[in-house]
Amino acid sequence: MLQVVCIKQVADTETRVKVAADGKTLDPAGVTWVLNPYDEFAIEEALRIRERQGSGEVVAISLGGPGVQTTLRSALALGADRGIHLRSEALAPDPIAVARALAAEIGGLHADLVWFGKQSVDDDQAQVGPMVAELLELPCATAIAKLALDGTRATIEREIEGGREVVELTLPAVLTADKGLNEPRYASLKGIMTAKKKPIDEKPAALGEPRLELVGLELPAPRKAGRVIGQGVEALPELLRLLREEARAL
Amino acid sequence: MSILVFVEQRDGRLRTVSREALGEAARLSASLGGPVVAVCPAAADPGLAALGEAGADRAILARHQAFGSYHAAGYARAVAAAAQTLGPKLVLFANSAMGRDLAPRVAARLDAGLASDCTALAVEGGRLIATRPVYAGKAIQKVAFKGPVALASLRPKAFAAVARPGVSAAVETLAVAEDPQFARSRLVSVAASAAGKLDLTESEVIVSGGRGLKGPENFKLLEDLAQVLGATVGASRAVVDAGWRPHSDQVGQTGKTVSPKLYVAVGISGAIQHLAGMSSSRCIVAINKDPDAPIFKVADYGVVGDLFEIVPALTDAVRKLNAQHV
Numbered sequence: 317m318l319q320v321v322c323i324k325q326v327a328d329t330e331t332r333v334k335v336a337a338d339g340k341t342l343d344p345a346g347v348t349w350v351l352n353p354y355d356e357f358a359i360e361e362a363l364r365i366r367e368r369q370g371s372g373e374v375v376a377i378s379l380g381g382p383g384v385q386t387t388l389r390s391a392l393a394l395g396a397d398r399g400i401h402l403r404s405e406a407l408a409p410d411p412i413a414v415a416r417a418l419a420a421e422i423g424g425l426h427a428d429l430v431w432f433g434k435q436s437v438d439d440d441q442a443q444v445g446p447m448v449a450e451l452l453e454l455p456c457a458t459a460i461a462k463l464a465l466d467g468t469r470a471t472i473e474r475e476i477e478g479g480r481e482v483v484e485l486t487l488p489a490v491l492t493a494d495k496g497l498n499e500p501r502y503a504s505l506k507g508i509m510t511a512k513k514k515p516i517d518e519k520p521a522a523l524g525e526p527r528l529e530l531v532g533l534e535l536p537a538p539r540k541a542g543r544v545i546g547q548g549v550e551a552l553p554e555l556l557r558l559l560r561e562e563a564r565a566l
Numbered sequence: 567m568s569i570l571v572f573v574e575q576r577d578g579r580l581r582t583v584s585r586e587a588l589g590e591a592a593r594l595s596a597s598l599g600g601p602v603v604a605v606c607p608a609a610a611d612p613g614l615a616a617l618g619e620a621g622a623d624r625a626i627l628a629r630h631q632a633f634g635s636y637h638a639a640g641y642a643r644a645v646a647a648a649a650q651t652l653g654p655k656l657v658l659f660a661n662s663a664m665g666r667d668l669a670p671r672v673a674a675r676l677d678a679g680l681a682s683d684c685t686a687l688a689v690e691g692g693r694l695i696a697t698r699p700v701y702a703g704k705a706i707q708k709v710a711f712k713g714p715v716a717l718a719s720l721r722p723k724a725f726a727a728v729a730r731p732g733v734s735a736a737v738e739t740l741a742v743a744e745d746p747q748f749a750r751s752r753l754v755s756v757a758a759s760a761a762g763k764l765d766l767t768e769s770e771v772i773v774s775g776g777r778g779l780k781g782p783e784n785f786k787l788l789e790d791l792a793q794v795l796g797a798t799v800g801a802s803r804a805v806v807d808a809g810w811r812p813h814s815d816q817v818g819q820t821g822k823t824v825s826p827k828l829y830v831a832v833g834i835s836g837a838i839q840h841l842a843g844m845s846s847s848r849c850i851v852a853i854n855k856d857p858d859a860p861i862f863k864v865a866d867y868g869v870v871g872d873l874f875e876i877v878p879a880l881t882d883a884v885r886k887l888n889a890q891h892v
Contacts, residue, residue: 327701329702329819329820329838329839329842330837330838330839331701331704331838332704332838333701333704333705335705342701342705353820354820410679411670411673411680412673412674412677412678412679412680415674437701437702437819437820438700438701439700439707440682440683440698440699440700440701440702440823441670441680441681441682441683442666442670442682442683443669443670443673443680443682444670445670446638446667446670446671446674447670447671447673447674448674449671449674450642450670450671450674450675451674453747455638455639455747455750455751456638456639456671456751457638457751458666458667459663459666459667461813471754474663475663475813475814476663476664476756477662477663477764477765477767477768478758478759478763478764478765479756479757479758479759480756480757480759481636481753481755481756482753482754482755482756482757483638483751483752483753483754484751484752484754485750485751486749486750486751489750489751494813495806495813495816495820495821496812496813496814525712525713526679526712527677527678527679527680527711527712527713528679528680528681528709528710528711528712529709529710529711529712530707530708530709531695531708531709531710532707532708533700533705533706533707533708534705534706534708535704535705535706536699536703536704536705536706536845536846539845539850539864540866541863542850542852542861542862542863542864542865542866542868543865543866543867543868544857544862544865544868544869544870545867545868545869546869546870547869547870547871548869548870548871548872548875548876549871549875549876549879551869551871551876552869552876552879552880552883553883555851555867555869555880556883556884556887558866558867559828559849559851559867560887563828563848563849563866563867565771565827565828565848565849566795566828566884566887
């Protein structure tokens, strides 16, 4: 079974966001770049399926500048067999453009499963996975928390407001992974060493016409400085008074 | 030029998030012009004429026998077909679980730009500009749209519904064509979680717990407080990663971004990725034994001390307060 995992390089969640001089993007100075956390669950699930089946191939794809090769290497170190780097110099291509480029590449691979994280923790759009599914006319389930595979039938669970949906799909299909799907592994030293020898195929990304245009990036208005109103249970009458009379929150 | 609004129903009832989307469409139609048209995929008309009261001038019933419950591939084709028939300037969704799943599919079918999880939409210099939090709220992005149609999904509780008592929407039916994709995925069942539990993103009051609770069994204290406050219980990443609480409870950058009226952080130190997810709450209360915890920098009201004494006392005090108001 051939599985494709689409991964993105993002700023670490500990990053303090500063706006770049263009007024539209993140200032990259001092930023640690990591594999998007939700993509870790996608990679892990693909690897477990390959291990369970005892055969098959896991291909990691990433789109972006030269830096994303580091992220592809970390997927290879975890156990992916090979990488594809869709090269793009565009600063922040919009989701439909990224989806077009990925669909153009993945369409020729005839994968059984195409994996994504449910969203990237930078732009928080949560769009590219289901977009690729529609462009390839494949069934798709997003933000899955559980997967059972039986031949070409996949049964998944996904969280919705106040409950869980159970959905059945026929492979080939696109799945996007939520936290909780599994417990991702760490790369082993051996994995890191062998990753250096695994191939990464590099080609230009066919993004097409943009549909979104970045206008600006700004920091949210700072909250007014916090205030400690007291210590221990003695502070509770004052807390309740403030909540009722000042904040009108009760 | 019209505005098309995807309307979400569960068990035949219009969801609040869709009222908010209709309300925003009604407001935007003043500057964009044209009617507000609701589109609702369903197996039978659940009473769409009543959407007039929420802001719709017309309503399209996209009918198919498979649409009794959410069908991702089917709904995507139906909403895209409605958009292709109508030719709207803007298509709105709620950024609910269903909207998050559906909107990108419709965008792909229309080859259109989609701005997810918007907190504001405005027409500036003739252009529609969407405002949306990124990095879980650490920054705010503004985007404009290119191409003939723009799509946006709206963050729950960020937009106000409108009420037009007695107004009725004209209902038309769109026959949805059968498609081989309809058979390739299907919703088997929906299991409800704890009765009456609201999703964190839709809650007005949230009581969240962190490592200071010392163990999963102590979340009972927060559940008691949540009950008297009418709140939903949330959690920090540390306790979710420790397996004390399910991931659906996590607030922060790899969990949910929330902005309730009242957020009570108990035993949460306030890691940057947690603060990102809750700093837009209207009022923040922090209870923590460490006076130097970063959570106190964003808390409107901080109480330093032992949560195991403070939380039960607070629960009692609120319960007494509630009794006075009955």
